[in-house]
Every structure is written in structure tokens, then in C-alpha cells.
Amino acid sequence: xxxxxxxxxxxxxxxxxxxxxxxxxxxxxxxxxxxxxxxxxxxxxxxxxxxxxxxxxxxxxxxxxxxxxxxxxxxxxxxxxxxxxxxxxxxxxxxxxxxxxxxxxxxxxxxxxxxxxxxxxxxxxxxxxxxxxxxxxxxxxxxxxxxxxxxxxxxxxxxxxxxxxxxxxxxxxxxxxxxxxxxxxxxxxxxxxxxxxxxxxxxxxxxxxxxxxxxxxxxxxxxxxxxxxxxxxxxxxxxxxxxxxxxxxxxxxxxxxxxxxxxxxxxxxxxxxxxxxxxxxxxxxxxxxxxxxxxxxxxxxxxxxxxxxxxxxxxxxxxxxxxxxxxxxxxxxxxxxxxxxxxxxxxxxxxxxxxxxxxxxxxxxxxxxxxxxxxxxxxxxxxxxxxxxxxxxxxxxxxxxxxxxxxxxxxxxxxxxxxxxxxxxxxxxxxxxxxxxxxxxxxxxxxxxxxxxxxxxxxxxxxxxxxxxxxxxxxxxxxxxxxxxxxxxxxxxxxxxxxxxxxxxxxxxxxxxxxxxxxxxxxxxxxxxxxxxxxxxxxxxxxxxxxxxxxxxxxxxxxxxxxxxx
Amino acid sequence: xxxxxxxxxxxxxxxxxxxxxxxxxxxxxxxxxxxxxxxxxxxxxxxxxxxxxxxxxxxxxxxxxxxxxxxxxxxxxxxxxxxxxxxxxxxxxxxxxxxxxxxxxxxxxxxxxxxxxxxxxxxxxxxxxxxxxxxxxxxxxxxxxxxxxxxxxxxxxxxxxxxxxxxxxxxxxxxxxxxxxxxxxxxxxxxxxxxxxxxxxxxxxxxxxxxxxxxxxxxxxxxxxxxxxxxxxxxxxxxxxxxxxxxxxxxxxxxxx
Numbered sequence: 001x002x003x004x005x006x007x008x009x010x011x012x013x014x015x016x017x018x019x020x021x022x023x024x025x026x027x028x029x030x031x032x033x034x035x036x037x038x039x040x041x042x043x044x045x046x047x048x049x050x051x052x053x054x055x056x057x058x059x060x061x062x063x064x065x066x067x068x069x070x071x072x073x074x075x076x077x078x079x080x081x082x083x084x085x086x087x088x089x090x091x092x093x094x095x096x097x098x099x100x101x102x103x104x105x106x107x108x109x110x111x112x113x114x115x116x117x118x119x120x121x122x123x124x125x126x127x128x129x130x131x132x133x134x135x136x137x138x139x140x141x142x143x144x145x146x147x148x149x150x151x152x153x154x155x156x157x158x159x160x161x162x163x164x165x166x167x168x169x170x171x172x173x174x175x176x177x178x179x180x181x182x183x184x185x186x187x188x189x190x191x192x193x194x195x196x197x198x199x200x201x202x203x204x205x206x207x208x209x210x211x212x213x214x215x216x217x218x219x220x221x222x223x224x225x226x227x228x229x230x231x232x233x234x235x236x237x238x239x240x241x242x243x244x245x246x247x248x249x250x251x252x253x254x255x256x257x258x259x260x261x262x263x264x265x266x267x268x269x270x271x272x273x274x275x276x277x278x279x280x281x282x283x284x285x286x287x288x289x290x291x292x293x294x295x296x297x298x299x300x301x302x303x304x305x306x307x308x309x310x311x312x313x314x315x316x317x318x319x320x321x322x323x324x325x326x327x328x329x330x331x332x333x334x335x336x337x338x339x340x341x342x343x344x345x346x347x348x349x350x351x352x353x354x355x356x357x358x359x360x361x362x363x364x365x366x367x368x369x370x371x372x373x374x375x376x377x378x379x380x381x382x383x384x385x386x387x388x389x390x391x392x393x394x395x396x397x398x399x400x401x402x403x404x405x406x407x408x409x410x411x412x413x414x415x416x417x418x419x420x421x422x423x424x425x426x427x428x429x430x431x432x433x434x435x436x437x438x439x440x441x442x443x444x445x446x447x448x449x450x451x452x453x454x455x456x457x458x459x460x461x462x463x464x465x466x467x468x469x470x471x472x473x474x475x476x477x478x479x480x481x482x483x484x485x486x487x488x489x490x491x492x493x494x495x496x497x498x499x500x501x502x503x504x505x506x507x508x509x510x511x512x513x514x515x516x517x518x519x520x521x522x523x524x525x526x527x528x529x530x531x532x533x534x535x536x537x538x539x540x541x542x543x544x545x546x547x548x549x550x551x552x553x554x555x556x557x558x559x560x561x562x563x564x565x566x
Numbered sequence: 567x568x569x570x571x572x573x574x575x576x577x578x579x580x581x582x583x584x585x586x587x588x589x590x591x592x593x594x595x596x597x598x599x600x601x602x603x604x605x606x607x608x609x610x611x612x613x614x615x616x617x618x619x620x621x622x623x624x625x626x627x628x629x630x631x632x633x634x635x636x637x638x639x640x641x642x643x644x645x646x647x648x649x650x651x652x653x654x655x656x657x658x659x660x661x662x663x664x665x666x667x668x669x670x671x672x673x674x675x676x677x678x679x680x681x682x683x684x685x686x687x688x689x690x691x692x693x694x695x696x697x698x699x700x701x702x703x704x705x706x707x708x709x710x711x712x713x714x715x716x717x718x719x720x721x722x723x724x725x726x727x728x729x730x731x732x733x734x735x736x737x738x739x740x741x742x743x744x745x746x747x748x749x750x751x752x753x754x755x756x757x758x759x760x761x762x763x764x765x766x767x768x769x770x771x772x773x774x775x776x777x778x779x780x781x782x783x784x785x786x787x788x789x790x791x792x793x794x795x796x797x798x799x800x801x802x803x804x805x806x807x808x809x810x811x812x813x814x815x816x817x818x819x820x821x822x823x
Contacts, residue, residue: 075705328808329707 003028003040004496006463009050010470012431014439015454019431020470022047027461030496034457043491043498045465051434052453053112053462053494055441058231058266058301059382060313061102062116062130062139064123065342068332069096069311069383073346076311088505095310095383099133105389107136108503110464110489113452115140115445117231117266117381118182118315120336121148121174122542128175128513128553135509136492136499138452138462140445142231143176144315144340145217147188149539150532152206155216161524161566164220168518168564169526171226173548175515175557178228178445179221182315183235184213187341195318199235199248210235215252218263222256224518225562227446229257229299231264234271237319243284246271247291255297260446267303267381269363278326278355282418285365293371299444300370301377304363304394305356306386309348314384317341338539349386354414361411361419367398368426373435374443391437392486398428398436400479430470450514450560463493512556520564567622569593571614573634576603582658583613586641590628590649590668593618625649626668632657637677643670646687659696662689665713675719679703684732686713697722697741700734710734710751726753729769745771748812766805766812773816783807784814 004027011023026036060066070077070093079094080101091101106114114134119127119141131139145151145167154163167179185203186196192204199210214232221230234249236242246268253263265271274284292298314320317333320343324331332344349356363385370376378395382388396403401424408415408422416422428436442453451460468485475482492500499507526532536544551557571588584602587610592599597618599610610616622628629650632642637656644663653661656674666685675693681700695717701724702709709728720738727743729751736744739757749767758775763784774797784804791798792815799815 073705075703075707078703 001029002496003036004461004493004498005036005040005042006050006465006493007042007044008047009045009465010047011050011455012434013052013455014431014435015052015442015448016456018455025050025455025461025463027493027496030461031451032455032457032459032461043465045490047469047471048490049430049466049468049470049485051110051464051466052438052442052455052459053464053492054106054110055113055115055438055445055447055453056106056111056379056382056388057115057264057377057441057445058117058142058379059114059388060117060384061114061382062099062134063119063127065118065313065315065334065344066096067126067130068334069313069344070098072330072332072344073311086504086506087508095308095387099130100135103134103136103509104500104505107492107494107500107505107509108488109389109391109486110466110492111137111388112462112464112492112494113138113140113441113447115142115177117142118144118180118342119174119176120144120315120340120342121170121176122336122339122547124174124176124549125553128549131511131513132553132555135511136494136505137509138512138514140177140447140514141175142178142180143171143174144180144182144336145170146181146184146186146213146315147191147338147340149206149338150526150535151217152185152188152203152208152213155208155212156206158216160216160219160223163216164223164564164566165520165524165526165529166532167217167220168224168520171515172517175513175549175554177514177516178226178231179217180231180233181214181217182233182340183237183319184210184232186210186235187315187317190318190321190341191335196235199245199252211249211252214249218253218256222262223566224520224564226516226518227449227560227562228444229261229264231266233266233314233316237270237314237316238273238323240273240275240277240281243272243274243287246288250291250295250298253295253297255295257297260443261299261375262297263299264444265298265300267379267385268300268366269303269305269359269385270381272362272366281355281358283358283362283365283420285362285369286420289366289369289376292375296375299375299377299440300366301379301381302363302367302394303379303381304367304385305349305359306380306390306393307349307351307356307360308386308390309346310383310386311344311346312384313342313344315340315342317343319343320345323347337541351411354412357411357415358418361408361415361421364397364404365419365421365424367428367436368424373428373432374440376436377440377444378433378436389487392483395433395437395486396475396479396483399433399475399482400477401425401427402476403479427476430475447514461493461496463491464489465491465493510556512558513554514558514560515554516560516562518562518564520566524566567593567627568619568629568631569597570617570619570631570633571610572617573614573632573636573639574612576613578604579635580638583639584641585639586644586663588630588632588639588642588651589644589646590630590651591625591647593628593630594622594625637674643668646670656693662687665689676717678722680717681710681713681715683708684710684713684715686732688713689715691715691717691719694719694738695721695725695736697724698727699725699736700729700732701725701727708749720757725755726751729753739775745769745814763812763814764805765808765810766814767808767810768812770813771815772799773814775817777816780816781805789818790815
């Protein structure tokens, strides 16, 4: 029995409605309890800001495409090198670091749970292997269904039950957590060298449209009672004028679940462009946020970009090809049979580029114009917009108008004309930041019931104590202190153990991988469906019996079981 | 001030020495420097006989002389910004990495990655240079950005890859792919070259010898007379496969006698 007593903590816990109370937290065996014995270890937080452990609801840290990003950028491995020290493995890399590098840096920032943004089911083993080497964070995996042949067949037949059954089987086989749609239909079209430019355009050879895929899977998601909603990367990412596609997509979403959103739209910054070409691109953040503010059934995340060198990696193969045509730099393209694709290219976001400056401003506009912080979460689509180590700077920008003004003064002159960022006076407070970095994520991902993202009795003891005194720091003026404070926690506590102290990792991690097993009735299970098995054996290059991920790959798997309403 | 480092006989002479500490500025405070031999940390005096002549108040006046068997010493002159290094024999890999000023003279031959990602200063190599002379390291898109590299012998493959600025002058022949991915700077090859300047974006390359396997993605745009050599040159633009605007000049066969 291990016990820990955190005293004098200035707690902000939005899920339980606690905002800046000085209180003590008792921890026993990795859970928060009422009280502990006097033999417990004591941590004095000295009234510093104490939040539930950070949750990143969309990041790319594990899996085949992240690893291929590492292959492709030997030059990045020269950056961020740290030697082996105590419990810490060697690390290297800045925008695609080693798995341990990712884990340690997240831990130093107080993050304890990560959602891998895209895992192709066929390549799930690799993702899970890297999860075990990302030891300080609990992991969840979004599973890609955007070009899944069986799903598209079910969509064409208007058979929601069948689509749900396919999803349930695949999630179980891949040990996945939620449904991810990346440019739905577009990745399948890319298999034919094509892309879809509208959500009402038909996928070649399948006679379904992205709109049908999205709406069917939103219904299937609720039939399966999955903890998270459909996680959508909209069509037409990164094209000037794409905001209309985004708005059309939002119009499709019904409000089906009172407990959480029905659609999670990710990295919306990349989907909020007006204009028609790169020359006249402008911000449409106001239109997007007007739609979000009137639709509680949608939660989005920022997809903020920051000025630096980074790597873009996504399942959206055609988009990466377009980017490659712009940059003429190295490029990787990948097709996952019957499921999805992917592409990777390196980019540098520069203040000299008007387009990059406008993208930077749009991300901030989205966060500042969305009324409820629960509906716009903070992330950079790591590493697509910027490596996650930039989060503290984004927090600083959101909390301080002065910081924004100073940054704006250094941008390309066109930015002011084509965005409304200059006019936004809003400065977020500590509570809103806590929502945008952990509580909102826990609610959106549906893991608050697993004890994540809050500090109530029985919750997992994932706690981040930052060296910030909220009563003594004025974030609007002293934004540097805010940025520095969020870069390095005083203590990061993971399941009741102090894992990181002042940025130094002090124990070996033992994370868990959450996955969902949605139970469907015997009669529509895919392993009993002769047609599904026949097509599987006919088209896949692997046998159906070899396809599911064995439990060996998840040494600390945690299964969430749901009863489907089918 | 002159610092002479004469290498001692080593038990395992093939073990590489990582000597990024050997730059003139570091000798201002004495010769108490640390290098790695294999994975073992060594002081300079364990590996070299050290002779110091005269004194210096600023690093510009410091000359470091390397004598003896120096062919396995790597990273000499890394991040060097001023002063002089004279190497009497051969030198190992990565000599003059990221150098931004000063002079390195190599009397013998240099191993691979001579002057990689150099920003300024001068490197003169009297012998041959290995592969990847004056380039960027693996994956790096900006190679040498300034300064001068002059090689009196031959250079290996991928000479001046990703050259972005400065001048590279090879008196002898080069191997395969010189000037590939060039995006600036000047490359002059007096000898022969094979498949030069693939994917070149910008900059200029002059080849006075024979070009083997000229890539088909270069467009001939005219001729030009090099007055100082009285040579007629064919001028090519490319690499058109990469929308390149670089210039490659190759001596015209007809007038080369």
C-alpha cells in the first residue's frame, strides 16, 4: 500500500467545479481517497497551481507513420539529444523525437494521458509496441475507418447496424479506442490517384459520399455506445476556401448524446480558410466559431501552428501530395490496403510567409472566439502544427493580449488585413486553460468516468503541480512566467507515483492502454458473417485469423466494455 | 602563438579520436582540453606531445599545428570561428564542421565530410578530399552556406551536395553527383565529373573537364566564353525536373584542345 499526501495545493478542477481552492489531496494505491494514514509521504505544493494530469486529445506520437517520420529526418535526430541519466533513457529529436523523448517531455509538462490521433488497424501492432515504449502516459488509439471497404459497403447499403458491427469488430481486433475519419472517402480515392473536393462527391467504385460515411458512423458510434464520439479530420484540409466544406460537415451532425458531443472535429485551424488561392487566403474563423457556438453537439480542437521547423504526418495522403508539390521537399506516401493511406513531409512555418502567419492567427482566433472552452481544446496536432513542447507558449498567447500584440508586430504585414486577431481583447483565465488542456479532453474522450481529468474521490491520481502561484502572477502582463511555469511541472504524479520532478524523470513508467470492446449481438458479429469473411480472405494480404492484435502487445491493456444497442 | 600537437604512438592507432575541442579559441586558456578516444575520455596530453611557442591575447593570433598520424582524428575545427589550423598530414572525417571563420590548411588528404555545413572561413586541402566534401549532413537541406573550400586533389562522391552559399573549388576530378541539390553558391571543378548537379535549384557550377552522363533534365541555353582561361563553355539551365534556375557550364568539346 503506497500513500501520498499532497497538501497546500491550489486546485483547479473544472469537472468538479473547483476553481482555485486551497486543499489537500490524499492518494492511496494510485487512486484519490478521502484520507490517508500519517505514514504517507507528504508533498507540500506551497499553494502552487495544481491541476489534474494533462490530456492530449489529438497527437501523433506512436505508430508507423510517426516512425517513418523519424526515418525521413535524420537531421532532426541531431536536435534534442539527452544522455542516459538515472532512470532516463537516451533521447533525441525535436519534432519527431524518440518514444522516450516524447514521453519524458510530455511528462515534464504535466501530461499523463495521450490519444494517438490515427492508427491504421492493419498496422496496429506497431502502434501498440510504441505505446509500451511511451511509458509515462496512458494511451488511447484512434482507429482509422475513413476508407474501410467493409464500412463503405455497409454505408452504401444504408445498413447502420452492419457498419456498427464492422466498427466493433475492427476496434476489438486493433485494440482501438475510437472511430477516426481522416478525409473520409478521400484516402480511398487517393488509391486511384484522385481526391474528393466536396462532401457530396462520390468515392470511386463505392458509390458513397463522405457525408454518408460521416452520418452513418456518427449513428453507429452511438449505437455502440462508444465512450468517445466520431473523431473527424474534415475533407479538403489545407485548401484555401475549405471553410465551406467544414461548415457543411458541421450541419450534418445531429445531437445524439447528452453526456458528450456527437462529433469531435480535429485541428480545425487547417479547415478554416477563406479565399480561393494561396494568394488571397484569409481567415474564416468567425464563421466556423459562429457555427460551433450554436452547436453544443460539436467539440473541436485548435490545430494551432507555431513558427518552427516540423514534420507533417497524416493519413490524408492526397493533401500531403499537394503540400509536396508546393514545397518540393522529401515526401513519403503510403497506402494501407482496404483501409486508409498516409503521407509525410517536413515543413517550416515561417513569419516571412503570409500564409503561415494567417494560419497562426486563425488557430488563436478559433480559441478566442469559441464561447465555451469545453468546445475548443488546445493542441497543435503534434507534430503537424508544431511539436507539443510549444503548448506553454500557446497558453501564454491565449492568456495575454500583450503577448499576442508583441508577436503580431513581428508578423507579415498582410496578416492584420486578413484575420481579426488584432481586434480580439479576450484573455483566457486559469480555469479556461484547465478546461482546454485536461477537463475538456476528459469529457470529450469520455474518460472522466475512468477517473481521468478530475481529482474527485476514486479518480486516478494523475496530478500536475506547476510552479505558478495564481494569486501572485498576472498572466496578462507576466506571460513569460506563465510560459515557463507550464513548461516544467514541479511534480507530475502518475497513478499516485511522482514520475517527474522539476522536469527530471525519476521512475520507470508503467502506462496503460485503454481500448474498447463493444459487445454486439451474436447474429451480427463479423466473425460469424460469411460474406465479410469471404471478402476479407479474398482482398486482404493477411488471414483474418492473423489480423487481430494479440494481448501480448498490450502488457497493460485496460478494456472498456460497452453493450451495443443493436 | 603557435600550439604544436604531435600525435603520440597509440596502442590502437585505428581508434578514432573525437576532437571537436581542437579549435584555436580553446587554446587561449591553456592546453588542458578533453577529447574522446573511442568511448574513453582523454586529456590532450595523453594523446599528443604539446609544444607552445609564444603567447597570444586574442584567438586570431593562435595557430594550431597538427603533426604525426592525424588521419583518425575527427571533427577538428568544429565551430571554429577564428585563428588558423595547419595539419601537416592527413585528417579524419568532419574537419571544419560548422566553421564560421579562420583558416584550416591540410597538407595531406582529408577524409569525408570536409567543411560540412560550413558558414564562413577558408579550408585549403592540398591532397584529396573524401566523399561529401562541403555538404550538409544526412537529411540536412542546407549544406555549406558560406566561406571557401579549395581542394587541390580529387574529391569523392556527392561533393558540394546541398551547397547553399560560398565557393567550392576542386582542382582535380570529382566522383559521382557533385553539386547535387545545389541551391546557391559556386562550384568549380577543373577535372571530370559524373552526373553533376542533379535536382539543382540555384547557384552556378562550372566544369572544365569531361562530364560523364550529363542528366537529361538540363536545358542548353547558350554559350559563354571564360576569358581568363580562354575557354568556350556550354551553358545549361536546370534542373528543370525541379523547376530549377541553376546554371551549369561545361567546357565545349570543340574548343578544348
